[in-house]
Amino acid sequence: MLTYKFEDFKTYLKNKNVLITTHAHVDIDGAASCYIFKIFFTSYFKNEAALVLPEFSKSTRDFLEKVSQKFRELSFSFNDEFDISNIDVILVLDTNNLAQVSIFDKLNISNAEIPFIFIDHHLNLKKDYKNNLSSLNIINEQVSSTSEIIFELCEFFNFKLEFPYKFLLISAILTDSGFFKYGNNDTIKRISRLLDDQLDFQEILSTLEFEQDIxxxxxxxxxxxxxxxxxxxxxxxxxxxxxxxxxxxxxxxxxxxxxxxxxxxxxxxxxxxxxxxxxxxxxxxxxxxxxxxxxxxxxxxxxxxxxxxxxxxxxxxxxxxxxxxxxxxxxxxxx
Ligand SMILES: [Mn+2]
Known part of the structure; x- marks a missing residue:
């Protein structure tokens, strides 16, 4: 894992306010990793974090609706209000390709000269983007989901996750790993660490079943x-x-x-x-x-x-x- 980068990451983010976003047609991994990262960031650093996500895919919408019925205490808000002049750095999760990140155009971020960092598990395109703090990027193709990187981050800093958050992470890891098909030993070990007695694996699986429309x-x-x-x-x-x-x-x-x-x-x-x-x-x-x-x-x-x-x-x-x-x-x- 990329834990050697986590300390640098912490040092850099310590006094920063962040904007968190992901790729268009947000999938479950994109939504869950951004949401949990925000929870971790705001509780750990006590700084401000704005979560701004583009439109969701249909299965993500269906999934989040089921989850919010199951866990009434979860209040999903994916479009925080924020003042761009207040943002020190942008965290882009689940992609390292800016062409897939619509919010940069929408908010005219390239002109605002705000630095950004990628946290991702896709092939590292190694594009030389202006304002990308590439030494702080956490990109690991060996991991089957971004949610696993976020989970490792939480574990590394001893951040305890409530069980609805674990439910979200497990769901994201399962879908992105093709229910372990594209995973490895670490994928299974992480799921095993996330599953606690309050969580029922079969219940998670049934939440991830989607009826196709016509x-x-x-x-x-x-x-x-x-x-x-x-x-x-x-x-x-x-x-x-x-x-x-x-x-x-x-x-x-x-x-x-x-x-x-x-x-x-x-x-x-x-x-x-x-x-x-x-x-x-x-x-x-x-x-x-x-x-x-x-x-x-x-x-x-x-x-x-x-x-x-x-x-x-x-x-x-x-x-x-x-x-x-x-x-x-x-x-x-x-x-
Ligand atoms: Mn993903």
Whole structure:
């Protein structure tokens, strides 16, 4: 873990007021890690922290609604009022790609010259951002969720978490680790430390079950009807397109037996590509979808990145060319 950075982090944050935010289409890990970090920060340092999150994904909204019914004492507020001149530093959680952080544009933060720090578990893009205090970034791709980094931070500073907070962290770790599928020994150990007698694992699992609405069901079925199969030696790559739900469809394709999946959706001038690969394929061949999409993104004024087995790209201009590039690069590695 990156605990050696925690002391520097503490020294730096000691007298600072912070703004905490995350990527667009906030997932459960983004919401939980930001929320718990705020709780930790305000109780530990007694400084001010403003939490400002962009729009949530549907499953995040559903999840938080269930959680707030379960724990009436939790009062979620994700859009604190604040005075920007009062903010000393911004903490960006669960991404290290500014293109995914809408609040920077919205608040004109780049012009305000406020320094910022990333806490994240995605591939470190190592972008040379002006005002990023990169030596304080805590970015570790070996951890399956940002919530685990926040949990380690709490443990390191002996900050005791109330059980509703543990419930949130466990839920975030489970969803981001694909219910341990992308996790490692440490993922399981952290969950084990978080589970106390007041928490029931089965109850957490049932809170994380979501019924798909009709539009998502249709998107999944249409995606399968449009599936194009590409074979590279004994590996099967599947490609299809949808109007939305790319990520869920990409995961679905892996579940039905594809080794690698590419799912795109095209808007008027922009497009989005979601990719997935079986863990076994990544380990065996060295395939890293996050790296491939990051490379390709530079050619389409886009931004891309992610993990070895799950990555996405937002771009514009020449979707066809970009898809061919991605397929070529994947094939080259799978050969
Ligand atoms: Mn995450």
């Amino acid at each position: 539009s998502e069901k249709l998107a999944r079925i249409k995606a399968l009807q449009r599936l194009k199969l590409i074979r590279s030696k004994d590996w099967l790559i599947g490609m299809t397109h949808v109007g939305s739900f790319e990520a869920g469809v990409a995961a679905l394709l892996i579940n039905i037996g594809l080794d690698v999946s590419i799912v795109y959706s095209e808007k008027k001038t922009t497009f989005r590509i979601s990719t997935r690969a079986k863990k076994r394929v990544c380990i065996k061949t060295g395939l890293h979808l996050g790296k491939i999409l990051q490379e390709v993104a530079e050619e389409c004024e886009g931004s891309g990145g992610g993990h070895d087995g799950a990555a996405s790209l937002n771009g514009k201009n020449d979707l066809k060319k970009i898809l061919n590039k991605i397929i070529e690069k994947i094939k080259q590695i799978l050969k």
